[in-house]
Amino acid sequence: MGTSVFYLVAFLSIFFSLMVIFAKNPVHSVLYLIVTFFTFTVHYILLNAQFLAVVNFIVYMGAIMVLFLFVLMLLNLNKDNEPLKSGLVKVVGIVAGCCLVVTLIGSLKATAASNPLVLQNANLGLVKNLGKELFGPFMLPFELSSILLLTAMVGAVLLTKKEKV
Amino acid sequence: MDITFVIEKFILVAIIFGISLVIAMYSTYAERKVAAFLQDRLGPDRAGPAGMFQPLADGLKMFMKEEIIPTHSNKWLFMVGPGLAMLTACIGTAVIPWGSAITVGGRVIPLQVTDINVGVLYIFGVVSLSVYGVMIGGWASNNKYSLLSAIRAASQNISYEVAMGLSIIALLLVTNTLSLKEIVEGQHGWHWNVLYQPLGFILFIVCAFAETNRAPFDLPECETELIGGYHTEYSSMKLGFYLFAEYINMFVSSAVMSTLYFGGYNYPGMDWVLLHVGPVIGPLIGTAVLFAKIFAFIFFFMWVRWTIPRFRYDQLMHLGWKVLMPLAIANVIITGIVIAIVEKF
Numbered sequence: 001m002g003t004s005v006f007y008l009v010a011f012l013s014i015f016f017s018l019m020v021i022f023a024k025n026p027v028h029s030v031l032y033l034i035v036t037f038f039t040f041t042v043h044y045i046l047l048n049a050q051f052l053a054v055v056n057f058i059v060y061m062g063a064i065m066v067l068f069l070f071v072l073m074l075l076n077l078n079k080d081n082e083p084l085k086s087g088l089v090k091v092v093g094i095v096a097g098c099c100l101v102v103t104l105i106g107s108l109k110a111t112a113a114s115n116p117l118v119l120q121n122a123n124l125g126l127v128k129n130l131g132k133e134l135f136g137p138f139m140l141p142f143e144l145s146s147i148l149l150l151t152a153m154v155g156a157v158l159l160t161k162k163e164k165v
Numbered sequence: 166m167d168i169t170f171v172i173e174k175f176i177l178v179a180i181i182f183g184i185s186l187v188i189a190m191y192s193t194y195a196e197r198k199v200a201a202f203l204q205d206r207l208g209p210d211r212a213g214p215a216g217m218f219q220p221l222a223d224g225l226k227m228f229m230k231e232e233i234i235p236t237h238s239n240k241w242l243f244m245v246g247p248g249l250a251m252l253t254a255c256i257g258t259a260v261i262p263w264g265s266a267i268t269v270g271g272r273v274i275p276l277q278v279t280d281i282n283v284g285v286l287y288i289f290g291v292v293s294l295s296v297y298g299v300m301i302g303g304w305a306s307n308n309k310y311s312l313l314s315a316i317r318a319a320s321q322n323i324s325y326e327v328a329m330g331l332s333i334i335a336l337l338l339v340t341n342t343l344s345l346k347e348i349v350e351g352q353h354g355w356h357w358n359v360l361y362q363p364l365g366f367i368l369f370i371v372c373a374f375a376e377t378n379r380a381p382f383d384l385p386e387c388e389t390e391l392i393g394g395y396h397t398e399y400s401s402m403k404l405g406f407y408l409f410a411e412y413i414n415m416f417v418s419s420a421v422m423s424t425l426y427f428g429g430y431n432y433p434g435m436d437w438v439l440l441h442v443g444p445v446i447g448p449l450i451g452t453a454v455l456f457a458k459i460f461a462f463i464f465f466f467m468w469v470r471w472t473i474p475r476f477r478y479d480q481l482m483h484l485g486w487k488v489l490m491p492l493a494i495a496n497v498i499i500t501g502i503v504i505a506i507v508e509k510f
Contacts, residue, residue: 027304031242031301034297050281050282050283051283051286054283054286054287054290055286057290057294058286058289058290058293061290061293061294062290062292062293062294062326063293063323063326066293066296066297066300066319066322066323067323069297069300069304069319070300070316070319070320073300073304073312073315073316074316126282127282127283127343128282
């Protein structure tokens with residue numbers, strides 16, 4: 001039961017990620033991306049990581065993608081004002097894509113199959129245990145990452161200021 | 166999986182779904198009656214006794230109206246929009262504990278669909294998703310006014326989510342749990358969280374008004390500036406769905422506020438009542454108390470709508486970012502300090 005659900009959700013993840021790329025309309029792309037993030041949430045739940053699942057839900061689906069959608073709706077991109085791609089750009093794109101495929105296949109062949117991962121504590125993803133880990137042994141990295149976020153926030157505020165600082 | 170478990174949950178979901186639809190339906194009626202009361206009018210009184218069948222007549226009218234899909238709109242997304250609005254409005258009810266467990270024939274039936282240990286965050290996630298219905302509908306209409314309205318709705322929701330999240334953090338410091346069931350059980354009798362978090366509750370209710378797009382925060386439906394709002398191009402039951410979703414949102418947020426701050430199904434003297442009426446009627450009285458609290462909140466929503474005029478957009482942003490957010494942060498810090506001091510001594 002568990003594996004078949006995983007394969008179904010994994011298939012959906014890949015399917016919707018491909019739809020993100022293949023959709024002609026950028027707004028449709030973003031909507032497919034939202035569905036892709038939703039499938040990630042399901043993956044987290046399958047892994048018994050409820051806290052991560054719900055945070056992924058709130059942060060990615062609820063906040064970041066809303067802002068993406070926001071910007072794209074205002075830009076109003078469509079076929080009429082799409083910049084023309086010359087033949088040269090297309091050729092370069094094909095060559096680059098082929099190179100990427102070769103690299104990926106090469107690196108896949110080079111890697112050996114890893115041992116199956118065994119979770120030490122199956123309930124690690126529950127909010128209580130995760131909190132104890134984050135505020136216990138991983139206190140310093142956790143606080144440092146908050147400084148990183150604060151820096152990004154200050155930077156964003158600075159960028160929106162019109163006058164010279 | 167136990168088959169009776171599945172049936173039990175299915176029945177519970179069906180009942181809750183039915184109740185939220187009926188309450189949303191009669192909220193439209195109550196809204197008109199409350200408006201009439203506040204403006205010294207009679208309100209709807211033609212259909213049935215005291216106009217009781219007015220919502221049915223309205224629903225019938227919505228279904229019978231011609232359905233218009235604008236030519237240059239995005240047909241699929243135009244249809245998805247209202248559906249998504251309804252979906253996100255309804256799924257919030259899944260984690261709310263509607264009453265303490267009922268014991269029937271030795272079988273304990275919890276009156277809650279699911280007690281996930283991140284219930285508060287789940288509610289928060291549903292709230293943050295609710296903007297998609299409006300945004301997709303507004304964009305797919307291919308109307309500048311609808312788009313403007315959708316973008317207003319999105320930025321309003323995002324802004325007020327911040328203050329709402331911070332007010333919830335202060336509450337979580339008091340309750341020590343993210344599970345709604347445990348939060349309610351911690352407020353046994355009259356130990357309601359609103360007594361410990363009065364400022365947090367005020368912040369939360371203001372944000373709830375903004376998140377449900379209710380007056381005085383109904384800028385996405387600002388007729389004087391935007392023709393109709395994000396649903397300008399909608400007709401027939403699709404428009405009905407959008408309006409309906411707003412009332413369901415109101416019901417759900419009232420239920421959440423009752424659960425988080427006003428003790429849910431707890432009331433003073435509940436132990437005595439439970440002892441005297443038995444394990445079936447007792448919890449049901451608790452459920453009735455919860456619904457009384459919910460109706461009081463719904464009335465409050467309407468009362469405010471017909472009392473306070475709409476904000477200007479810059480006032481809305483000012484209130485959200487420069488008033489509510491600092492207050493919410495101060496609330497978190499003060500709560501933290503007080504708890505630390507209380508635990509020390």
